Amino acid sequence: MTELKTVHEAAREVPAIVKSDVVVVGGGSAGVGAAVSAARNGASVTLLERYPHLGGMASGGMVLVLDDMVNGQEITVTGIVMEMVERMKALGLAVYPPEEDRKTNWDVYRKWARWGAFDFHVPSQPEPIIFAVAFDPDGWKRVSNNLIQEAGINLRLHSWFSEPIVEDGAIKGVICETKMGRQAILGDVVIDATGDLDVASRAGAAHGTGAYIVTTVFRLGDVDTEKAEAFEWEHPDEFKAIDRAAKRIIGGSWARWWLKTPLPGIVWCNCPHMTGYDGMSVEHLTAAEFDGRGRIERLVAFVQKNLPGFENSYLLGTAEQIGVRQTRLLEGEYVVTKDDVVNRVHFPDTVCRGRDYYTPYRALLPRDVENLIVAGRHYSATPEAQRMSREIPPCMLQGEAVGVAAALALQGGVRLRDVDPAAIQRQMRKQGADPGDIPSANANVPIAAE
Numbered sequence: 001m002t003e004l005k006t007v008h009e010a011a012r013e014v015p016a017i018v019k020s021d022v023v024v025v026g027g028g029s030a031g032v033g034a035a036v037s038a039a040r041n042g043a044s045v046t047l048l049e050r051y052p053h054l055g056g057m058a059s060g061g062m063v064l065v066l067d068d069m070v071n072g073q074e075i076t077v078t079g080i081v082m083e084m085v086e087r088m089k090a091l092g093l094a095v096y097p098p099e100e101d102r103k104t105n106w107d108v109y110r111k112w113a114r115w116g117a118f119d120f121h122v123p124s125q126p127e128p129i130i131f132a133v134a135f136d137p138d139g140w141k142r143v144s145n146n147l148i149q150e151a152g153i154n155l156r157l158h159s160w161f162s163e164p165i166v167e168d169g170a171i172k173g174v175i176c177e178t179k180m181g182r183q184a185i186l187g188d189v190v191i192d193a194t195g196d197l198d199v200a201s202r203a204g205a206a207h208g209t210g211a212y213i214v215t216t217v218f219r220l221g222d223v224d225t226e227k228a229e230a231f232e233w234e235h236p237d238e239f240k241a242i243d244r245a246a247k248r249i250i251g252g253s254w255a256r257w258w259l260k261t262p263l264p265g266i267v268w269c270n271c272p273h274m275t276g277y278d279g280m281s282v283e284h285l286t287a288a289e290f291d292g293r294g295r296i297e298r299l300v301a302f303v304q305k306n307l308p309g310f311e312n313s314y315l316l317g318t319a320e321q322i323g324v325r326q327t328r329l330l331e332g333e334y335v336v337t338k339d340d341v342v343n344r345v346h347f348p349d350t351v352c353r354g355r356d357y358y359t360p361y362r363a364l365l366p367r368d369v370e371n372l373i374v375a376g377r378h379y380s381a382t383p384e385a386q387r388m389s390r391e392i393p394p395c396m397l398q399g400e401a402v403g404v405a406a407a408l409a410l411q412g413g414v415r416l417r418d419v420d421p422a423a424i425q426r427q428m429r430k431q432g433a434d435p436g437d438i439p440s441a442n443a444n445v446p447i448a449a450e
């Protein structure tokens with residue numbers, strides 16, 4: 001076999017398409033939160049996304065429950081993500097338990113468990129029913145589009161970030177690949193919301209690498225959910241035997257491998273759990289796509305035959321984006337540890353939060369590159385800490401905080417690292433988002449990894 005070496009890429013001129021105050025790369029929950037927040041605070045914003053839609057894992061990845069939003073019964077993650085929830089609800093595309101059902105007993109559990117609205121961090125039976133939101137992926141895309149349009153953001157889909165433009169240790173913009181060739185997008189602040197730290201890592205920011213299970217999420221159609229739930233509750237032993245066999249076929253899943261969605265008869269399946277794949281390697285991702293599909297086909301054939309309620313079910317589709325949970329992680333001004341998350345360590349510069357853990361502003365700031373900041377699942381945390389603190393709502397809240405920080409830096413003519421965290425906290429509160437600067441009083445429930 002011919003030994004392949006490197007090829008020389010000739011230098012070339014790249015057309016500069018637009019210059020904005022802020023360039024956000026990645027239109028997932030963190031990127032949309034960042035773009036909307038920066039624009040609402042007066043910045044001109046360009047948002048770049050490689051796919052034809054917004055949402056990242058929350059739409060293309062078909063991850064269809066918003067969790068990690070409450071500490072016990074108190075909703076702690078608020079702001080733009082709650083706007084998304086209420087807008088989707090108004091369209092009939094989001095479902096969550098009303099306040100009177102958020103308690104711990106078998107009646108409410110039976111009603112809400114298959115919506116995924118239970119607190120899996122609490123090791124009791126039944127688990128408490130809490131505020132968690134089942135939503136529709138197209139609803140997420142639609143509402144994200146509305147928020148982006150209303151905020152006057154220059155959205156550029158089908159734009160795949162490839163290179164940062166860095167001069168004298170400061171980022172000046174990015175280059176992306178498009179059908180029209182390479183395009184330069186310039187900005188005074190760049191926000192990396194790619195989830196894989198594509199921008200910051202290539203700009204020279206210190207980072208580490210983690211890995212976790214990979215999942216091809218999928219949806220099944222024409223499931224008689226009423227019949228399936230009745231069977232589960234009325235024939236628990238038979239149900240458990242079939243469910244165990246189904247889980248063996250799919251090869252790894254959470255306790256409930258299928259959950260209801262707002263669309264009748266359509267369920268989403270947060271499985272299989274596939275190990276040993278590197279979420280950045282083309283070879284691994286290609287193999288994982290085949291592995292996931294194979295397992296799904298076998299599971300569907302099994303449940304059609306064996307699981308009451310699933311007789312007529314069919315594979316509605318697999319997620320457009322394979323579910324990668326962890327790849328590159330920033331090593332920023334502060335690295336959040338598992339102890340910080342588990343012990344709910346509070347920081348003077350906390351600017352956003354999850355259910356009851358706190359994110360310091362320093363964990364969003366690269367050490368080595370100016371004008372660059374990050375939001376989302378690649379934030380500065382150890383791999384163990386990230387596993388416990390990377391759900392959709394906290395990622396969106398991180399984006400919101402970073403959008404505020406970018407606008408404040410531009411208004412004050414200061415470096416991102418010199419923005420006063422107290423000013424970010426004040427502005428977050430003003431726009432309805434709890435920055436987590438005051439720790440919750442009832443922080444007493446142990447946190448487990450999802």
Ligand SMILES: Cc1cc2nc3c(=O)[nH]c(=O)nc-3n(C[C@H](O)[C@H](O)[C@H](O)COP(=O)(O)OP(=O)(O)OC[C@H]3O[C@@H](n4cnc5c(N)ncnc54)[C@H](O)[C@@H]3O)c2cc1C
Pocket residue numbers: 025026027028029030031048049050051054055056057058061063064065066067068159160161162193194195196198214215217270322323324325375376377378390391392393395
């Ligand atoms: C299988 C699975 C199940 C999960 N279950 C839950 C759950 O039940 N509830 C929950 O709340 N969370 C869950 N999570 C976690 C959660 O989905 C993610 O951590 C979160 O959505 C990450 O948001 P993000 O904005 O940081 O990244 P993403 O959602 O991944 O968004 C990144 C965006 O950047 C774009 N992008 C990436 N690279 C480039 C590039 N080079 N150029 C241009 N654009 C680019 C992507 O296309 C994407 O739109 C789950 C995750 C997985 C994988």
